[in-house]
Amino acid sequence: MVRDHTHPDLSTPKGAPGGRLHLLLSRAGWQPDPWVDRLPRMLEPMGIQSHIAHNADAAQRVIDHNPIHIAVVDLALPLDEAIGSPAEESGPRLLNLLTRLASPPPIVVIKRNRTARDDMRELSAALRAGAFAVVDRPHAQRDLETLLEVLRRCLTRHYQGRWPGA
Numbered sequence: 001m002v003r004d005h006t007h008p009d010l011s012t013p014k015g016a017p018g019g020r021l022h023l024l025l026s027r028a029g030w031q032p033d034p035w036v037d038r039l040p041r042m043l044e045p046m047g048i049q050s051h052i053a054h055n056a057d058a059a060q061r062v063i064d065h066n067p068i069h070i071a072v073v074d075l076a077l078p079l080d081e082a083i084g085s086p087a088e089e090s091g092p093r094l095l096n097l098l099t100r101l102a103s104p105p106p107i108v109v110i111k112r113n114r115t116a117r118d119d120m121r122e123l124s125a126a127l128r129a130g131a132f133a134v135v136d137r138p139h140a141q142r143d144l145e146t147l148l149e150v151l152r153r154c155l156t157r158h159y160q161g162r163w164p165g166a
Helices: 033-047 056-065 091-099 116-128 142-158
Strands: 003-005 022-028 048-053 070-074 108-109 133-135
Touching: 003 108, 022 033, 022 056, 022 116, 033 048, 033 056, 056 091, 070 091, 070 142, 091 108, 108 116, 108 142, 116 133, 133 142
Parallel strands: 022 048, 022 070, 070 108, 108 133
Antiparallel strands: 003 048
């Protein structure tokens, strides 16, 4: 399932006008009022188009139909929408897909909550793939503010403080 908070129709050609910055957000988990659903409401007034993907297939469709300027990849992203079976995680697959794009966007990786050893393995893999930052899954407002600061730094460093295409 893909929710595009500014254009419900994802058939907009890649690179088409309509918004300043396209942000891909991968949504993993079923917690009430998740951070990934609050973030677009906060960023929309600034002209940021948020595209939420609930699985790897939806993320692929978003990438195929929109230029992605910054991506937030939750490593726990499910592969598909299979109900009743343990979902295979495909965050690393999405990370790999983004790094293969002709113009890879800066990527912020959201870690899974695992053991310290697994955390180090994920951190190393994300950094080898060129991730801009690796952060814990936001839960509180303070965590969301940290993520917003990371996104601001992405814009500042990767796009020299200007909107893409400006």
